[in-house]
Amino acid sequence: GQQVMQIPQYQHVQEGEDFTTYCNSSTTLSNIQWYKQRPGGHPVFLIQLVKSGEVKKQKRLTFQFGEAKKNSSLHITATQTTDVGTYFCAGILPTENSGGSNYKLTFGKGTLLTVNP
């Protein structure tokens, strides 16, 4: 079946260090999204990438979508304690038997980021 793989599963950094999580799909994606889940909370949408090779920035966060639209990365520069949480990528694919009329997300397993102050 369609899978979205995400690494690493866990990452512990010192405050001020950089952090990167990677996402790979077994199939070409329509779009890719990134979500953040704070400890004890629910996933919250961060950003969506649509175009091949697209790069978007949100303050210290940089999101990239691969040229083949099969991989993506999230890079955080100079982490802060407020960055703690689990980061999920999610690939958008057509639902089976929908003829391209409906889409759903397939989530990666997430990367849990902890930051030592």
Added chain:
Amino acid sequence: SQTIHQWPATLVQPVGSPLSLECTVEGTSNPNLYWYRQAAGRGLQLLFYSVGIGQISSEVPQNLSASRPQDRQFILSSKKLLLSDSGFYLCAWSVFGPFSSSLVYTFGSGTRLTVV
């Protein structure tokens, strides 16, 4: 604006008891609705999704069932809970249609279920 309500926030149930978790969405019509489960420290497992009233797709065979009696209401149920049903249950909604670029999942605040 659209909002999603999910309750209860926490629940402790004995093994063998029934379960009913409810999720409602406001401010939109004909949404796609989803139930996810998240075990402690793990990823999001899609349990069910629905593209319309009475239309339920099951992703993983299990001890749970889902129903959509109204357009903006999604219910997760079990007749007899197992210990392995413990977890964090999340409801989510998204738009329905052919424009993948508009597909953003909005999650409810979740129900933390402990089966004892």
